Amino acid sequence: MTAPVREEPCWAPDASPEDRPHRATTGASSGRVTGGLTADVAVVGAGLAGLSTAYHLIERDPSLDVVVVDARHPAAGASGRGTGLLGPRVGPSIDRAARRYGPSMARDMYLASVTAVERVVALTEELGAPCGLRGGGQIVATRTASGLASLARQARTYQALGLDVPVLSAADIRERLDVPYHAGLFHRSAGTLDPAALSGALAAACAAKGVRFHDDSPLRGLRPGDGGTPTELLFPSGTLRARKAVLAVNAAAGPLGLPVGTVLP
Structure with missing residues (x-):
């Protein structure tokens, strides 16, 4: 009989929603994307790539309204399970x-x-x-x-x-x-x-600087903007319109029909 596959990160167990770094530090998560939301910059994917993008953006310009959205929560994917x-x-x-x-x-x-x-x-x-x-x-x-x-x-x-x-x-x-x-x-x-610990520290630092988080919100599609029109990101329970969007979704790019390993305007 095959033993069931464990899904916990090798570095540390998944934290409960209340104990996740971006919530435990500031209470910054607003749960799922619901209704129609807006932002200056939307970062989809709360792994090391997405979190570091949000961190450096808000460091460079604290006036930006930056939102980070993840299908589960920060470091739930490869960034919480990597070799380090x-x-x-x-x-x-x-x-x-x-x-x-x-x-x-x-x-x-x-x-x-x-x-x-x-x-x-x-x-x-x-x-x-x-x-x-x-x-x-x-x-x-x-x-x-x-x-x-x-x-x-x-x-x-x-x-x-x-x-x-x-x-x-x-x-x-x-x-x-x-x-x-x-x-x-x-x-x-x-x-x-420990990549999970670094991801957690980045999430907490972003939240402390005013970055908003939405967990449990898988991206279902997008309508790219064209200059004056914002990009619209589609989620199961709502939409997010942003002047700029960063899709740091790693292996989820394929199912979304996005080119893997490619940077697009």
Whole structure:
């Protein structure tokens, strides 16, 4: 007999509605989207991407009316269940990125990912988030022939682009970790943290700055605006019209008919 699948986050159990950070701190959640609501900026998705967007928007312009809406509640999705690995690299491997986008863009993408790690570290300090942040390097290692070939291609590209990603031999890896890998690449900027705790701290900080929250409101559709017309977001119990909308919905993009991994005006 198969055991039932547990849906609680690995970091901590789902908080009760009353104890969720954005409610417990300020009582900022107004429940589901009901009726016809308006906002300057609507952020759909209360994971790390959506919450950090709302946080930086309200930090930059406190006069904005920012609303964050989630199908369940902050950190209910991947941001409350992730591995907690904080490291550089984005998109395809560096050699593929250089072929696909050109060497200059590939280099800029990698450097932007390194900067992103540094900004997350700074953000946890700014928020005073108790998320167990531990800094350190990250080793991408292999012990297969195909893996060695792939790492060799990446190493050549990193070197050609002037990026500081050293190659580690088997002996170099064993000095750091007693594991039987043949070679690796060492990324200096990395760490681990509790993503659920960071998400909770972001939600509480947003609420304290006046960001409004609506939980238990899955997005069902949208009518994009066109310049002077606001975008209208459709929910089961109401609508939300906003001058700008940020859809940070991750895996929910497909069912909504939205292009996955794409930024649109």
